[in-house]
Amino acid sequence: MAIELTIHVQNQLHETMRTFVEPPGEPFLKFCRAATAIGVRYVDFIWPYSDAMLNFFQLAAWLEDFPRVLDFDVISPKERASARRVLEAAKEAHTLAGYLFIEG
Numbered sequence: 001m002a003i004e005l006t007i008h009v010q011n012q013l014h015e016t017m018r019t020f021v022e023p024p025g026e027p028f029l030k031f032c033r034a035a036t037a038i039g040v041r042y043v044d045f046i047w048p049y050s051d052a053m054l055n056f057f058q059l060a061a062w063l064e065d066f067p068r069v070l071d072f073d074v075i076s077p078k079e080r081a082s083a084r085r086v087l088e089a090a091k092e093a094h095t096l097a098g099y100l101f102i103e104g
Contacts, residue, residue, distance in 0.1 A: 003104060005021070006103040009092045009098065010093065011096045011098040012098050014101075027082035028083065031082055032044070035075075035083075037074070041065055047104060051103050053100070053101045053102070054102075056097050059100060070083060
C-alpha cells in the first residue's frame with residue numbers, strides 16, 4: 001500500500017500557511033531515496049509513516065542541493081515534478097523563516 005505525504009508550509013509560530021498532498025505512487029519518497037545516494041542533505045530522514053520537520057537552515061541546504069540534482073538521470077519525471085513542488089514549498093517556508101512539516 002502506497003502512502004501519500006501531506007506537506008505543510010509553516011511560519012515561525014508553526015502556523016500552517018499552506019498544505020498540499022503529494023500524488024499517489026510515492027514520487028517524493030522515491031526522489032528522497034535517489035537524492036540521498038547522490039549527496040542531497042536532509043532527505044535521508046524522510047520516510048513513509050513518519051513525520052519530518054525541516055527548519056530554516058535545513059531548508060537552505062535543500063534550496064542549494066535540489067536544483068543541482070533535478071536533472072540527474074536517476075530521477076524520474078514524476079519524481080522530478082514532485083521534488084519541484086516540494087522545493088517551491090521549501091522556498092516559501094524559508095522566506096517565512098519557518099518550517100516545512102512533512103506528515104507521513
